[in-house]
Amino acid sequence: MSPTADPEVILEARDLSREFDGVVALDRFSFKLKRGEVLGLLGANGAGKTTSMNMLLGLTTPSSGSIHAFGRDFFKNRVELLKRMNFSSAYTSLPGNLLVWQNLLVFAKIYGVPDHKKKITELLELFEISDLRQRVTGQLSAGESTRLNLCKALLNDPELLLLDEPTASLDPDIADKVRKTIRRVQSERQISILYTSHNMRDIEEVCDRVIFLHKGKVVTEGTASEIVAKSQQSSLEDVFIKIARSGDIVE
Amino acid sequence: MNFRIISALVLRYIFLYTRTPMRLVELVFWPVVDLMVWGNLTMFLQENTSAQFAHYLLFLIGGMILWDVLFRAQQGVAISFLEDVWTRNLLNVFVAPVRTVEYVTATFVIGFLRICVTVLVLSVLAFVGYHFNVFSLKWSLIPFFVNLMIFGWSLGMISTALILRWGQAAESLAWAIPFFIQPLVAVFYPVAKLPIWLQGIALALPATHIFEGMRDVLNPVIGHASWKHLGMAAGLNVVFMALAAWIFASTLRATRRKGLLTKFATQ
Numbered sequence: 001m002s003p004t005a006d007p008e009v010i011l012e013a014r015d016l017s018r019e020f021d022g023v024v025a026l027d028r029f030s031f032k033l034k035r036g037e038v039l040g041l042l043g044a045n046g047a048g049k050t051t052s053m054n055m056l057l058g059l060t061t062p063s064s065g066s067i068h069a070f071g072r073d074f075f076k077n078r079v080e081l082l083k084r085m086n087f088s089s090a091y092t093s094l095p096g097n098l099l100v101w102q103n104l105l106v107f108a109k110i111y112g113v114p115d116h117k118k119k120i121t122e123l124l125e126l127f128e129i130s131d132l133r134q135r136v137t138g139q140l141s142a143g144e145s146t147r148l149n150l151c152k153a154l155l156n157d158p159e160l161l162l163l164d165e166p167t168a169s170l171d172p173d174i175a176d177k178v179r180k181t182i183r184r185v186q187s188e189r190q191i192s193i194l195y196t197s198h199n200m201r202d203i204e205e206v207c208d209r210v211i212f213l214h215k216g217k218v219v220t221e222g223t224a225s226e227i228v229a230k231s232q233q234s235s236l237e238d239v240f241i242k243i244a245r246s247g248d249i250v251e
Numbered sequence: 252m253n254f255r256i257i258s259a260l261v262l263r264y265i266f267l268y269t270r271t272p273m274r275l276v277e278l279v280f281w282p283v284v285d286l287m288v289w290g291n292l293t294m295f296l297q298e299n300t301s302a303q304f305a306h307y308l309l310f311l312i313g314g315m316i317l318w319d320v321l322f323r324a325q326q327g328v329a330i331s332f333l334e335d336v337w338t339r340n341l342l343n344v345f346v347a348p349v350r351t352v353e354y355v356t357a358t359f360v361i362g363f364l365r366i367c368v369t370v371l372v373l374s375v376l377a378f379v380g381y382h383f384n385v386f387s388l389k390w391s392l393i394p395f396f397v398n399l400m401i402f403g404w405s406l407g408m409i410s411t412a413l414i415l416r417w418g419q420a421a422e423s424l425a426w427a428i429p430f431f432i433q434p435l436v437a438v439f440y441p442v443a444k445l446p447i448w449l450q451g452i453a454l455a456l457p458a459t460h461i462f463e464g465m466r467d468v469l470n471p472v473i474g475h476a477s478w479k480h481l482g483m484a485a486g487l488n489v490v491f492m493a494l495a496a497w498i499f500a501s502t503l504r505a506t507r508r509k510g511l512l513t514k515f516a517t518q
Contacts, residue, residue, distance in 0.1 A: 020509075025510075054510065054513045057345075057346045058345075058507070059342065059345060059346065059507065059510075059512050060507055060508075060512065060513060061507050061508050079349070079350055080348070082346065082347060082348040083348045085346075086346075087342075087343075087346045091339075092341075092342045092343055093338065093339045093340065094338070095263070095338040097266075097271050098263070098266050098267065098270060099270070102263075102266045102270075106259050106260075106262055106263040107259075109255060109256075109258070109259030109262065110259045110260070110349060111348070112255060152343070
């Protein structure tokens with residue numbers, strides 16, 4: 001299936017479906033992510049967010065459907081396309097025995113970052129963790145570790161960034177700093193971001209558009225305020241609870 | 252294949268080893284313990300046997316050192332993969348623009364470096380402590396090492412594939428697999444001493460021909476490795492490497508298809 005010809009569409013999924021042992025994890029999920037847009041994927045546990053993210057990274061193959069990134073078939077050009085993308089998750093970490101700068105140096109070399117020393121310094125400053133450069137990665141706090149993961153994710157100046165619950169397990173202060181930094185970098189560099197979170201504040205502050213998933217299907221989509229208005233709920237969190245419990249935004 | 256990516260992955264392992272001295276101890280400690288056991292046994296047997304056979308008994312030390320070549324090569328591949336699992340770094344690597352062949356090649360290089368460290372230490376200690384000169388294997392030394400290393404890499408890929416397939420519960424296979432085949436490859440005794448029905452299986456493994464070849468070199472009556480053994484080892488290694496690559500690649504594909512990779516990597 002050929003992708004949309006619009007060069008502004010950075011990532012396009014069409015009819016993505018995935019079954020695990022007869023259980024439908026994702027059912028004909030389609031979306032487009034435009035250049036410089038931040039798209040939030042929301043849904044309760046088991047809604048299909050992580051499955052979608054894993055397929056978009058090539059970690060899981062879809063049962064059917066297609067993914068195109070930068071207008072090219074993702075599965076046929078995976079390695080080439082991954083050079084223009086990056087990923088950060090609260091559920092992965094960098095090797096704990098290595099120093100912070102060693103971890104960043106290794107990934108800078110993998111991504112072929114020119115002038116990597118300057119880039120690493122720049123990113124550590126951006127996330128206010130320059131003082132951690134010589135620290136052992138395994139000794140970092142959750143907040144420091146998250147910011148280090150984000151430094152790694154921005155090393156190659158990605159055009160497309162996939163963020164899986166980047167503020168999970170962060171205190172409100174650090175989460176706020178992380179959100180603001182992500183938003184600032186995103187708007188300066190016009191990065192397209194696919195963002196999953198259980199934190200409604202994250203979604204409201206960072207995402208331009210939101211897709212709600214429930215049991216692998218799209219329930220609703222739009223801006224956070226549109227969805228709140230459409231569902232006649234008082235907040236996005238209420239919409240989330242509503243969908244998680246009834247599978248729809250209206251009774 | 253991108254050598255920059257391979258060198259970056261190798262650099263990561265080097266950082267890991269230099270940052271964690273216990274890992275270097277592991278590279279040296281167990282081999283030295285083995286050397287002491289087999290070295291002292293050899294000396295004891297040498298004192299209680301004929302002068303001609305006494306020299307031949309050095310094959311016990313030679314076998315032990317060559318076995319370590321195979322074992323370290325296998326460990327280089329399997330343990331390097333497990334390092335990524337243990338540090339929850341596997342996803343970071345698998346979503347980076349790293350081709351499978353680059354990842355595997357980096358683990359081969361680590362296997363080679365592990366061999367260099369271990370064999371260097373063992374060679375010096377074996378010479379000083381037990382008068383076994385690894386260079387007494389003459390020119391055969393290089394094909395012996397190369398063939399055992401390649402077979403170790405193949406076993407490493409198969410071990411990794413099994414861990415990928417069965418998850419972390421199967422990680423003990425990273426250590427166990429070489430020892431499953433150790434009795435078959437006749438490290439410390441001639442293959443003729445195996446039951447007849449096992450000899451065919453033993454001779455289908457490349458390492459068996461290397462250990463037979465080593466004993467031929469140390470045997471004062473023969474004194475050299477036969478081309479037949481070296482040729483068989485090389486040929487079988489081609490078959491095993493192709494088989495291991497196929498098993499690894501198809502397991503990785505199946506792991507992606509079943510969605511096991513992410514579950515496994517974030518456990």
